[in-house]
Amino acid sequence: MRMRSSERKRTLQRACVLAALAFLLAGGVAAPAQADTVFSDQWHLNAMKAQEIWRTSTGKGVTVALIDTRVREVPELAGRLLPVKSFAGADAAKLDEYGTTAASVIAGTGRGLGGRESAYGLAPGAKILPLVIPDGRGVGNAAAQSEEINKGLAPAIRYAADSEAKIISVSFGTYTDDQPVRDAVEYARSKGKLIFAAVGDFGVDDPQVGYPAATPGVVGVTGIGKDLKAIKKAGVGITVDLSAPGEDVISACAGGTGLCRSRGTGVATALVSASAALIWAEHPTWTANQVLRVMVNTASGPTSGAVRNDYVGYGAVRPRVALKAPGDPGAADKDPIPDYRTASPPPPRPASSPSPTPSKEHADKAGAAPVLDAPMSSVTDGGHSASFWAALAMCAVGVLCVGIAGPLLMADRRRARLSRP
Template identity: 45%
Template structure:
């Protein structure tokens, strides 16, 4: 399940996208990148002077990735694992293409500007089921684990899975195989945080980086599922394709988008430090992420914080540490959905509206960035805003 959320504004969108996307009319194509509010606060232009992600390939396991103008020169041949017409560069939903553009779009012809515009995208098309209530998920007709294994055997360093499925031994085995091949895997936590959390896989596997969403108001999005979250990233009010005909952009919300931003952020870091392992890239991302305002290292909604690649690229922060130790796992343990194995943070009170572990850092007043305050992304703990509590519980099959 996952990925984008919607409010019923257009009938055609309802039939195409289910309940997992929030959509509203976006700006015209000529200024669509201006709607990407997070690029300025993340200091994207400055980061691109250091790294654009060039030399790094991200495998996008999704509904396919259409060769759009903004992805011109970014797409590799890929592989189709469905029985649908076309190939891996035919997107039967607007989902995979939207995800890929958030990662690697060049912004050409007024299109979406990716966080890592130098990245190559390896599209791996799987068949996703559409459901009016539950959104997109593995249809069961095509093996998601097969796509993971293809990615594991490819030159891709990062696997982006803005999709969800049920836990199976075959899926877990494929994830373990990819991790053993040195891949860094990001997956969406899901979008039912405001309706009651459910475990989502592969995000809930211990060696997969589960990504939740934050909005432009420095709050964890109400829809962002929590409990298994490792990192968060911008995921609300971001341009995505409205329909399968790719006629216009709409504003979308979802942990799918957040996962794409996290994957692109990792690519920026890895391109600048090509000798680092996946473990080291993830470790510095966790260390430099914006933390809860109470000073804790972890909260169930923010995870270890919101990604801030500029802290690594521009400020030189983050200790890569042991290249062989996965930062989410205990040394002696191996991942299992039924036996959480990562080193958990210290016990904290249950999350609620008054818990400071749900507050996030706000930018310093003299930071000088244009646009909305986004201290989750850019800086200091001088104030805080309250994260809206999402849901009332979550079955933890992961680490916490």
């Protein structure tokens, strides 16, 4: 009796499925749980063990006031954004949309257009209050640019202080120490807010910390790369307090493919702010001082063994450690950063005389370790990636399918020849 064509196909399909199952169950290869996804390429989240963190906290119930340029309502931020407040005046529409990137690094939900899987933020349960300020471009020299930024920055900080946000995240800054900004910081601190600001990416010949990161009461944040060292061109100084990944950070963004690779102290500040949101969501009765103390106490620390240095501060934030073993949060009303209210601004720098470049010996000690609780690379198993082993599994299954299907086809052809008249 001849087998119908459809029956032969079903037989071959069952054979291939059985072969695949037999191979996998025999221990030939472990199927990767996150193979070929956006999340698997977000090295900073994998290194920080985000999936483990999310079993404890996603930042739900905490709002981060993001002071940046424009924020677009991309799919990954659906349900995460509060109404935007602009302090950029008539120039708001001309600003770039880097704020979208920073917001996504904090609170991206991993759900892209049409529900497809996309990039996650470190605190996907947190809310974002977008506060738009001018970036100072196109208004003249550095002094004029700083003045333009500070005009928006001071009222934005005050607005955030009066909002529901517990955390204020400032993605960029200026060279100028501005009194209205200092007063706004004081006001926000009096309202119990925790303020983080990027130390700046001014260049290797000009490594000073910008403002408001250098303003007393603000936690200065720098970026580190996969080599665990402070990224090049980042600000250096006594007001560098904490660090986070600031290189090759994949997130949702505006325009193009909807995914971007970002670098800089601004994206690192977003990750530190997200870390604070994770901790505060788990300990809602803590004060800003207590959240910050736990972040400092659980930071990785410089490789030299010092408590801090001018390149990475107290080290890289480790929210997984802070959530698992926070230790004593300490006094509610005592700031843990020793330079709070005592840090002096750096002396004025002549425009023609840049700050000295850090020595190579000093720069080589600018790393932080142990840093993010996990390997810095997805390369495993003798140097081969998960994608390699997945491909190998497919090849092996294909060989088994051919081995089983071949005899079946030959037998079927023999039966077909014998049944012919």
